[in-house]
Amino acid sequence: MAIVRSRKQSRLVGWARYSALVVAALLFLVPFYLLVRSAFMREQDLGSPDFHWLPPVWETSNLTGLFDNPAIPMARSLLNSGLIAVTQTVGVLVISGLAGYGLARIPYRWSNTVFYSIVATLLIPAAVTFVPSFVLVSTLGWISTLRGLIIPGLFQALATFLFRQFFLGFPKEIEEAAFIDGLGYWGTFWRIVVPNSLGFVAAIGTITFIGTWNAFLWPLVIGRDQESWTVQIALSTFLTAQSVQVSQLFMAALVAIFPLLLMFLFLQRWIVEGVERTGIAGD
Amino acid sequence: MFVGPFVIGLVVFVYVPIVWSIYLSFFNAYNTVTPTEFVGAGNYLDMLRDPAFRSSLLTFVAFAVFIVPTTFVISLGAALLVARTRVMQSFFRSVFFLPTACSYVVAALIWKMSIFSGIRSGLANAVLGWFGIDSVPWLSLADPPWYWLVIVTARLWLQVGFYMILFLAGIQRISPTLYEAAAIDGAEGWKVFRHITFPQLRATSTAVLLLLLVNAFQAFDEFYNILSTFGTYPPYARPPLVYLYYTALGSGQDFGHGSAGAVILTLIIAIVAVVQGRVLRLGDRGE
Secondary structure, eight states, X not given: OHXXXXXXXXXXXXXXXXXXXXXXXXXXXXXXXXXXXXXXXXXXXXXXXXXXXXXXXXXXXXXXXXXXXTTSOHHHHHHHHHHHHHHHHXXXXXXXXXXXXXXXXXXXXXXXXXXXXXXXXXXXXXXXXXXXXXXXXXXXXXXXXXXXXXXXXXXXXXXXXXXXXXHHTSOHHHHHHHHHTTXXXXXXXXXXXXXXXXXXXXXXXXXXXXXXXHOOHHHHHHOOSGGGOOHHHHHHHHHHTTOSOHXXXXXXXXXXXXXXXXXXXXXXXXXXXXXXXXXXXXX | OOSHHHHHHHIIIIIHHHHHHHHHTTEEOBTOSSOOEEOTTHHHHHHHHOHHHHHHHHHHHHHXXXXXXXXXXXXXXXXHHHHHOOTTHHHHHHHHHGGGGSOHHHHHHHIIIIITOSSTTSHHHHHHHHTTXXXXXXXXXXXXXXXXXXXXXXXHHHHHHHHHHHHHHHHHHSOHHHHHHHHHTTOOTHHHIIIXXXXXXXXXXXXXXXXXXXXXXXXXXXXXXXXXXXTBOOSSOOOHHHHHHHHHHSTXXXXXXXXXXXXXXXXXXXXXHHHHHHHHHHHHHHO
């Protein structure tokens, strides 16, 4: 009798759990739904006092009009964001990958000092030091340049730390075999270690790409001229100016998150791994 | 060849600016990065005396009080629900994780112009309208401070998936034998969570709390994008980085005070991190 009741009870708990998940999932999808709906609405329907579940008229001219609107340099800012995100991702992977391997495997005299200075840097979030970084970049004359937007972000203590930890766990026997074949550190790294670490590289790479594409404070501080705006800055300027074309603003946002939505569709596995690796770095 | 490029970059782009900034913080440095007028601790005293700076720290505290516990509880809850579901598990995980792809600017846009737009067709007001409740001007009033609801829910939506992934990873590391032993002892539901899952998630929980706190301290994007209109930011609800942004890079370009503020904020965050690290380690020893 007791067993029957508990089975009934657990089925009830199962249903409750499932309903909670469905409701929560729907709530989490609402903002995406509103984004897509509003991007295809006409301006007068968006401004009307009634809430529309679907656009009364599907307006596709928001998309074409967006790239003709001189107030928001959409094509240029997308190009900038793409350039910055790609070079920054590749740069961080190469620079931090090399440094992480060097720290993990090559016995330098200063290895410990370098390692502790990295750990110290981890305590200070980059955003808090934007004033000093701005001072340096403006002294170099890099304001409103792609250099100024990309180069200071290439030296990531966290990525280097994670690569070091990862390479410490890399099977040494494989490397030793390569060494015997006369490859040296450089050859071993590029021909043996990197090809066998592609999953980890993908995890760090996707996370870096997302972070760079979505970055706001640094591009806001450095990208003063329109030509150097990233897509986030273009959107933000459009948004805080309370421009009249709200539906076009939503279309711009949809275009801006489109590359990342594609990434989530195809590379989610690596993104999840990247989150796990970067999030619990403190362990 | 391996460590060299990184070390040079770290020194030039992280350490040099910090040292330079400490230097600037002792000078009168309006519109210049090579100041001549030494003011000693003057900038620091000005900052600590400035009610706007102190209120920015209070704004952070208020924000953290809202955002840290809610994100923690909801992302842990989502992880527990997703971990126990067999039907469409990866679908639910993806749905909660998907907002991580969104930038704060895009979320701010949806929150400000659609969900919490003051007009009647904004979703929040439309829902209130179905229950016969009058529209609420979510963002245009300082009092009552409805804007907090807008800001907190935006960050919540963006971050829950990230922390849920961390909790899920932690839950998967828990040995199944612990649950089997609990089942033999007749424990179920809440008891299992209270005595096995939650204690086993301690390292993850501490890491999540620290991350939440540090991230809340750096809040800038959603405040800036939700609250500023026509290029002006209201005088209230300025968290530390927003305050610093307008002090150092606003019309004045006051690098002396800006640098002093940056140094103070960096010290605060470093102290928090070190203290939390200590607490974590002391706690581990206690077990």
